[in-house]
Amino acid sequence: MTDLSAFPITRKWPARHPERLQLYSLPTPNGVKVSIMLEEIGLPYEAHRVSFDSDDQLSPAFLSLNPNNKIPAILDPDGPSGKPMPLFESGAILVYLADKSGQLLPDDPHERYQALQWLMFQMGGIGPMFGQVGFFNKFAGKQFEDKRPLDRYVAESCRLLGVLDQQLAGRSWLLGDDYSIADIATFPWVRNLIGFYEAGDLVAIDDFRNVTRTLQAFLARPAVQRGLTVPA
Structure with missing residues (x-):
């Protein structure tokens, strides 16, 4: 049986199936990137809920895997050269899983870097800006009388949505006909912006028809529907 006892995180979240990839997460936009990816590629995994209500992300056990105290993080017992692979940062995990499975990231170097640039676009722009709008x-920002911060982040989010909308014009997905990790990274954040963050009217989401069209296609995928609920 696979032995993961050298990793302190497994003492707080014991692995019932240590031969499977271990996922430590919550169903947030960043968290579901990885659960959706795992569902898409069909890799067996075991999900552990990192509860923010009890500050699990600040526990020594979780910090031993991710010193940045953010979800998601993974522990793959079958990493490179057969050695366990601990990894954090959702974008890095998506690339790792794509390389491990040979799925959802093109082999052609030109197309690969196209995918990676849109992944970085999400990580450097969409995630931080949409999060500030939220x-x-x-949340607590509603208490601020000065509306300039909200206005600034709404304006930047609208600009980013415009970039996405233009890229998706005449395309099924960000890379064209091929669904990729760039889409898996991006559309949970679009969903969250207009759903959980209740900012659809603020950003005039209906004006971005290519974005909303592609979001609906994304949400119709069975693997996405499963991944959005992980961990339960």
Whole structure:
């Protein structure tokens, strides 16, 4: 049987199936990137819920795997050269899983870097900006009398949606006909912006018809529907 006892995180979240990839996460936009990816590629995994309500992400066990105390993180017992592979940062995990499975990231170097640039676009722009809109529109930021921060992040989010909308014009997915990790990274954040963050009207989401069309196609995928609920 695979032995993961050298990793302190397994003492707080014991692995019932240590031969499977271990996922430590929550169903947030960043978290579901990885669960959706795992469902898409069909790799067996075991999901562990990292509860923010009890500050699990700040526990020594979780910090031993991700010193940045953010979800998601993984522990793959069958990593490179057969050695266990601990990994954090959702974008890095998507690339790792794509390389491991040979799926959802093109082999052709030109197309591969096209996918990676849109992955970085999500990580450097869409995630941080949409998250700020959520803070100022739904959470503690609502208490601020000064509306300039919200206005700034809404304007930047609209600009980013415009970039996405233009890229998706005449395309099924960000890379064209081929669904990829760029889409898996991006559309959970679009869903969250107009759903959980309740900012659809703020960003005039109906004006971005290519984005909404592709979001619906994304949400119709069975693997996406499963991944959005992980961990339960």
